[in-house]
Amino acid sequence: MILLDVGYRGSGDVKVVLYGRGEVFEDGSFRPYIYIVPRDGKLPEGAEEVERIDLNRKVKVWKVFFRHPKEVPRKREELKELGELREADIPFVRRYMIDKGLLPLHEVVLPEVKPGKKEAHELRVLAFDIETLTDEGTGVGDSKIIMISLFGEGFEKVITWGQEAAKGVTVVENEAEMIREFVAAVEAYGPEVIVGYNSDGFDWPYLRRRAEKLKVPLKINGSPLQFVRKGRDNAVRIEGLVNIDLYIFIRNMLSQYMQSESLTLNAVAEEFLGKEKVQIGGAMGIEEAWHGDIEKLYRYSLQDSKLTYLLALEILPILYGLAKIVGQTIFDAARMSSGQMVEWLLIRKAFGEKMLVPNRPKYEEAAERRAVRFEGAFVKEPIKGLHKPIAVCDFRSLYPTIIIAHNISPDTINCGHRGCRKNRAPTGVWFCTDKEGFIPKTIRSIFEERMALKARMKELKKGTVEWKVAYTRQTALKLLLNSFYGYMGYSNARWYDIEAARATAAWGRDYITRIMRDAAMHGFTVVYGDTDSVMLTSDSSEFERDVRKFLKEINAKLPDPMRLELEGIFRSGVFVTKKRYALMRKDGSLVVKGLERVRRDWSGLARKSQEEVIRLVLQGKVGEAKEFIKGLVKKLRAKEVPIEELVIRTQLKKRIESYEQQAPHVKVARKLRAMGKKVTPGTVIEYVVAPGSRSISDRAVPASVAKDYDADYYIENQLLPAVSRIFEALGGDIEELRMKQAGLSQFLE
DNA sequence: TCCATCCGGGG
DNA sequence: GTGTACGGATGGA
Numbered sequence: 001m002i003l004l005d006v007g008y009r010g011s012g013d014v015k016v017v018l019y020g021r022g023e024v025f026e027d028g029s030f031r032p033y034i035y036i037v038p039r040d041g042k043l044p045e046g047a048e049e050v051e052r053i054d055l056n057r058k059v060k061v062w063k064v065f066f067r068h069p070k071e072v073p074r075k076r077e078e079l080k081e082l083g084e085l086r087e088a089d090i091p092f093v094r095r096y097m098i099d100k101g102l103l104p105l106h107e108v109v110l111p112e113v114k115p116g117k118k119e120a121h122e123l124r125v126l127a128f129d130i131e132t133l134t135d136e137g138t139g140v141g142d143s144k145i146i147m148i149s150l151f152g153e154g155f156e157k158v159i160t161w162g163q164e165a166a167k168g169v170t171v172v173e174n175e176a177e178m179i180r181e182f183v184a185a186v187e188a189y190g191p192e193v194i195v196g197y198n199s200d201g202f203d204w205p206y207l208r209r210r211a212e213k214l215k216v217p218l219k220i221n222g223s224p225l226q227f228v229r230k231g232r233d234n235a236v237r238i239e240g241l242v243n244i245d246l247y248i249f250i251r252n253m254l255s256q257y258m259q260s261e262s263l264t265l266n267a268v269a270e271e272f273l274g275k276e277k278v279q280i281g282g283a284m285g286i287e288e289a290w291h292g293d294i295e296k297l298y299r300y301s302l303q304d305s306k307l308t309y310l311l312a313l314e315i316l317p318i319l320y321g322l323a324k325i326v327g328q329t330i331f332d333a334a335r336m337s338s339g340q341m342v343e344w345l346l347i348r349k350a351f352g353e354k355m356l357v358p359n360r361p362k363y364e365e366a367a368e369r370r371a372v373r374f375e376g377a378f379v380k381e382p383i384k385g386l387h388k389p390i391a392v393c394d395f396r397s398l399y400p401t402i403i404i405a406h407n408i409s410p411d412t413i414n415c416g417h418r419g420c421r422k423n424r425a426p427t428g429v430w431f432c433t434d435k436e437g438f439i440p441k442t443i444r445s446i447f448e449e450r451m452a453l454k455a456r457m458k459e460l461k462k463g464t465v466e467w468k469v470a471y472t473r474q475t476a477l478k479l480l481l482n483s484f485y486g487y488m489g490y491s492n493a494r495w496y497d498i499e500a501a502r503a504t505a506a507w508g509r510d511y512i513t514r515i516m517r518d519a520a521m522h523g524f525t526v527v528y529g530d531t532d533s534v535m536l537t538s539d540s541s542e543f544e545r546d547v548r549k550f551l552k553e554i555n556a557k558l559p560d561p562m563r564l565e566l567e568g569i570f571r572s573g574v575f576v577t578k579k580r581y582a583l584m585r586k587d588g589s590l591v592v593k594g595l596e597r598v599r600r601d602w603s604g605l606a607r608k609s610q611e612e613v614i615r616l617v618l619q620g621k622v623g624e625a626k627e628f629i630k631g632l633v634k635k636l637r638a639k640e641v642p643i644e645e646l647v648i649r650t651q652l653k654k655r656i657e658s659y660e661q662q663a664p665h666v667k668v669a670r671k672l673r674a675m676g677k678k679v680t681p682g683t684v685i686e687y688v689v690a691p692g693s694r695s696i697s698d699r700a701v702p703a704s705v706a707k708d709y710d711a712d713y714y715i716e717n718q719l720l721p722a723v724s725r726i727f728e729a730l731g732g733d734i735e736e737l738r739m740k741q742a743g744l745s746q747f748l749e
Numbered sequence: 750t751c752c753a754t755c756c757g758g759g760g
Numbered sequence: 761g762t763g764t765a766c767g768g769a770t771g772g773a
Contacts, residue, residue, distance in 0.1 A: 032762065072762035088762055095762080132760050143760085202759035231765035232757090247758050263758065286760070337766075363764080492765080 001025060001108045002120045004192055006093045006329055007239050014068045016096050018108060019240050021120075021192065027113050030096055032066040034079075034088040035356060041082060053355045056411040061086070061356065086356050090347070097328055098348045104323045104330050119324075121317065121469055123242070126152040126191035127309035128182075130203045131286055131301050140202070141209020144175050146290050147297055148182045150189070151305040157185050158298050166294045168302075176214040179207065186220055193242045193330075195312045197265045197304070200245040200335075204236040235335050244334045246311055249319055252337045253479055269307040272314050278307065285677075317468075321476030325446070338483035339490045345480065346495060349442050358494040369491035374502045377531035378509040380516065382575035384729040386617060387527050390573040390583060391536045391547040395511070396563045397478075398532035399485035400443050402507045405559040409437025410488070410497035425503035426510050439495065443484055447561065450477040508532070515554060515564060522550050528575055535573065544569050572618045576729040584618035605632070605645040605714065606722040613723045622730060629723055633738065636711040636719070646714055647686050647703045664689070664700035672702050689713045 001020030008016050016027040035052065037059060043049055047064045064079065066072055069092040079085060087095075096102075100113055105123075107116030128150045133143040149158045159170045161178045172178050186194065196203045208225060211218040218225060226237040236243050251263055260267040270278045289297035323333035326341050327348045336344065350357050361369065395401065402408065406423055408431055415432035424430040431437070436444075453474040460467040487493055489501030508531065515534055516526045523546070524536040540546050547566060554564050568585070575581040580594035592614060609632060616625035635641050650665035665685040673679045688706035690699045699710065715738070 034762070066762085069762050076762085085762095090762060092762065130760085134760060138760070140759095145760095196759090198758040201757095206760085228761070229764080233765090245758090251758080265758085366765095 001110055002118065003102060003104055003106060003108050004123070005104075005240065005242055005331055006096060006102075008069070008092055008096075010068065012067060014092070016093075017239075018113070020108065024240070025108075025110055025113075029113075030099070032069045032072060032092055032095065033063050034066075034072060035086040036062040036064060036079060036083045037086060037356075038062055038083040044082070051354070053353065055355075055358075059356070086359060089360055090357070094328055094332065094344065094347075098351050103327055104333070105320055106324065121320065121472075123192040123316070123320075124153065124190065125193045125195060125309065125312050125316065126150060126155075126186065126189050127195045127305045127312055128186075128199070128203065129196065129301055129305040129308060130206060131290075131297065132206060133287055133290065135287065140205045141213065145178065145206065145210050146175075146286075147301045148178060149298075149301040149305040150182070150185055151302065151309040152189050152191065155189055156302060156306070158302050159185070160294065160298075163294050166298060169294065169298050175210065176216045179211055179214065179216045179218065182207075183218070183220060191241065193244055193312070193316065194238070195244045195246055195308055195316075197308045197311075198245060198247040199243075200234045200236050200248060204243075205234060230335060233335070237331060242330050242334075244312075244316070244319070244330070246308060246315060249334050250315065252335075253322070253341075254315070254318075265304060265307055265311075269311055273307070273310055277310065317472045318476055318479070321472050322479065325473075325476055325480055338479070339487055339493065341480060342483045342487045343494060346438070346442060350438070353438070355438065358496075360494055361492060361496065366491045369496060369498070372498055374489065374498065374505065375509075376505055378512050378529070379531065379578045380526065380529040381578060382528040382581060383525070384575055384577075384731075386572060386574050386620070386622070386730060387525075387537045388570075388572035388620075389537060389543055390527065390570040391524075391543065392533060392567040392570065392583070393515075393536065393547070393551060393564050394533035394567050396565050397447065397481055398508055398511070398562075399504055400447055400481045401562040402504055402511070403484065404440050404444050404447065405562050406503070406507060407431045407433065407437050407440050408488075408500050408504055408507075409439040410495050410500055412437035412440075413497060413500055413503075426506040427499070427502050429499050429503050431500075431503070439484070439488065439500075443481065446477050446481050450474050450481065453477070511558075511562070518554060519550065522546070522553075524550070527573065528581065530579070533567070572620070574614065574617050574726060574729060576725045580725065582614045582618060582726075584615075590614060590618070602722065603646050603648050603714070603718050605641065606718040608645075609719055610722040610726075613726055617726060617730065626727070626736070629719070632719060633715055636714050639708070639711065641709075641714075643688055643703070643706050643709065646688050646709050646718075647706075648688070649686050664697045667697045668700050668702050675702070675705075 001018060001023055003018060003020055005019040006016065007019070008014050010028075013028060014032065016030055018025040018027065037054070038061070043062055044064060047062045049060055050063050052059055052061050062082070066075075072088055076085065076088065101115050102108055103115065105120045107118035108114070109116045128148065130145050131147040132145050136143040147158065147160045150156065157170060158168060159172065159178050159181050161172045161174050163169070163171050165171055170181065172181055204225060205227070208218060208227070220238050221240055223239040223241065226239070228235045228237065233248060247263065250268060255263060258268075258271055260271050266278050286297065289300070319334055320330060322341060323330045326333055326336070326345045328344050333341070347357050406425070412432035412435070414429055415434075417432060417434055420433045421430045423433050453470050457467060457470045457474070460470060485504070486501070488495060488497045488504070490496065512529060512532065512534065516529055519526050519534060519536055523540070524538050526534060527537050528535040536547065538546065547569070551564055551566060558564065570583040571586050573581060573583040582593070583591040585591070609629065612628060613625045616622070616628060632641070650663075664687060668685050668687040669679045672685070686703035687700045688703050689696055689710045690701050690706065690708055691710045692699045696713070720738070
C-alpha cells in the first residue's frame with residue numbers, strides 16, 4: 001500500500017486505519033502509551049519499566065499502555081500522582097507514524113505494517129472553488145452559494161442553479177441540488193487530494209453551513225467532514241481523502257521566500273505561474289454577473305479553480321517532500337508552521353535515540369518565554385548611494401552551519417568538561433566538544449543529505465524525472481534547514497533553550513562582522529551587509545578575481561561546514577537604508593528589496609515611476625531619472641496623465657455602515673451606492689482624488705466617473721514618496737523635482 | 750515608546 | 761483531539 005492518510009476508530013480497543021491508493025487497512029495491534037518519570041512507588045499493573053535518555057542523562061521510566069487514546073486525558077490527573085507525565089500529549093496518529101517508522105507516500109508492507117521501498121511522488125488532484133452572494137450578510141453561510149467550480153486533470157465542471165442554460169455550465173434546480181451535484185462530481189472524479197485556496201477558512205465551512213440550513217447531507221465517499229480548530233485556523237478533514245488548503249501551507253512555509261507581501265490567489269499565482277496565467281477576473285461584481293452575465297461568472301469561477309489546480313501542481317511536491325522528511329501525514333504537514341515541522345522531525349529522531357520528548361510549555365510558561373527578547377542579526381548601515389560593481393557574498397546556510405560547527409544544543413550547553421570551555425560563544429556560554437548534541441546531529445543529517453543531493457543533481461540531466469525528484473527533495477530539505485533557526489528560541493518549543501538561541505545569533509553577528517573587517521583589510525569597500533551576506537565593491541580592474549581569492553582565504557579559516565559563497569557579481573546597486581536597496585544584474589534585470597510598493601493602494605503612476613527611476617539610476621543615468629520625474633510632474637500639472645494611471649484601489653472590508661473612519665474608499669463606496677451600484681464587503685473600490693480644498697475623503701470620486709484630478713495630491717502623496725528615498729540616497733534634493741522654487745506652481749495654477 | 754487591537758485568505 | 765493556539769502592522773494614549 002502507498003500510504004496517503006492515517007486515522008483511527010473503535011470505541012473499546014482502538015484500531016488504526018491506514019488509507020492507501022484505493023485500499024484501506026485496519027491495524028488493531030498498536031496501543032497508545034505514555035511515560036511516567038516515577039517519584040516512587042511500584043510499577044502499575046500492565047506497565048513496563050524501560051530506560052530512556054532525558055536530555056543527557058539516563059532515567060528509568062514507566063511505559064503505561066491504554067486501550068484507546070481517549071483514556072489518556074481521562075486518567076491524566078490520577079497518573080500525575082505517580083510522577084511526571086511524558087509524551088502524554090503526542091496525538092495518536094503521529095505516535096503511530098513514528099513508532100511504526102511509516103512515511104507518507106511511501107510503501108507500507110501489509111499485513112505486518114512495516115515500511116517498504118516504493119515511493120510515490122504525485123497524487124491525483126482536484127481543485128474547487130465556490131462563489132457566494134453577500135446580500136444576506138457576510139458571515140460564513142449567511143448568503144447563498146451560487147456557483148461551484150471544479151478543475152482536475154482533463155476535467156472541469158461548473159455548477160450553478162436557477163439560471164437559463166449557459167455554455168459549459170451545469171444548471172440545476174436550486175442550491176441544495178448544486179451541493180449534491182458537487183459531491184457527486186468529486187466522487188466521480190475520484191481525487192486522492194482535494195485542494196482549495198483558503199478552503200479550510202471559507203469554502204468548506206461555508207458549504208457545511210449551507211448544507212445544514214438546506215438539510216443536504218455533506219459526506220464524501222461516505223466520510224463526513226470533520227472540523228477541528230487549530231489556533232486561529234480551521235482544519236477540515238475528510239477521511240480517506242487528503243484535503244489541503246494551499247493558502248495555509250503557502251503562508252506557513254513559503255511566504256517568507258516570496259516577493260509578494262500579499263497572499264491573495266492572484267498574487268500567489270502570478271508569482272508561481274507567471275502573469276499571463278492570471279488575466280481573467282479582476283474587479284468583478286459577483287451579484288451583477290449572477291443577475292446578468294452568467295458566462296462571465298462562469299469564467300471567473302473556473303479561472304480560480306484552474307489557478308488553484310495549477311498552483312497545486314507546482315507546490316504540492318514541496319509539501320509531499322516536507323511530509324516525508326518530517327514523517328507525518330500530508331494532512332498534518334500541510335497545516336504545520338515551520339516550528340512545528342522542526343519539532344515533529346525532532347520527535348521522530350528522539351524516538352530513534354530512545355530519548356524522552358520534553359513536554360510542551362504550559363500557556364503561562366510560553367507567555368513568559370515570549371516576553372524574553374534577544375538580539376538578532378547584524379545589519380550594517382549601508383553606504384548610501386550608487387555603487388558599481390557589487391559582489392554579493394553570503395554564507396551557505398549560516399545558522400544551521402553555526403549550530404553544527406559549534407555543537408549548539410540544549411543537551412551540550414555548559415557541559416562539565418573543562419576542555420569544552422574553549423568552544424565559547426560571544427555570550428559566554430559554551431558547548432560540549434566531546435559528544436554531538438541532539439539538535440546539531442539532526443541538522444547535520446539534513447544538511448549532509450542536501451549536499452549529497454546537490455552533488456547528484458549535477459550529474460543528472462536537468463529537467464528529467466530523476467532530477468526533478470532530487471530538486472524537490474533538496475528544496476524541502478532547505479526549507480526545513482532554514483526553519484531550525486529560531487526553533488530553540490521559539491516560545492512553544494519543546495527543546496527550548498534561549499541561551500542556545502542567543503549563542504547562535506551572537507556567533508552569527510560575530511562571523512559576519514569579522515568577514516566585513518577582513519574584506520576591508522583586503523581593500524574592498526563594504527557597502528552593505530545583512531545577517532548572512534556582505535556586499536562589496538572596489539575599483540580594481542580584476543574585481544571578480546579578487547573576490548574569489550578573498551573567499552578562498554576566508555573559507556580556509558572557517559570551521560567546517562561553514563562556507564562563504566559568491567552569490568553573484570552585479571553591475572550596480574543603489575542603497576537607501578537598511579533593508580532597502582536595489583541591484584542590477586549584468587543582464588539588466590533588477591533585484592529590488594524593501595522599496596517596491598506592490599500594494600494596490602498605490603496608483604499605477606507611483607509604482608511604474610519608482611521602477612523606472614530605479615532602472616535609470618542603476619544604469620548611472622541619474623540626470624535622466626530626474627528629468628523623467630520632472631517630466632511627470634509637469635505632465636501632472638498640465639493634466640496630461642491619463643486618469644487610469646491615477647486610480648487608487650482599496651478593498652471594502654466590511655459593510656459601509658460599520659465604518660467609523662470616513663476613509664476615502666468608504667466615502668466613494670457611499671457615492672457608488674447613491675449612484676445605484678451594489679457595494680458589498682469585498683468590493684474593490686477604485687477612486688481618483690479630484691481637485692479642491694476639502695479633505696481627501698471628500699474629494700475622492702469613483703474612477704468610473706472621474707474627469708479631473710488633483711495634480712498636487714498625486715505629486716506629493718504618490719509620485720514623490722515613491723521616488724524620493726532613492727534620490728535622497730544619492731544626495732539629491734526633492735525640492736528640485738517639485739520645481740516650485742520661484743513659487744512657480746502657484747503662479748501656474 | 751508602549752500597549753492593545755486588528756487583520757490575514759475567501760465572497 | 762494523548763485539545764485551548766500566530767505574528768506583524770497599525771493606531772491611540
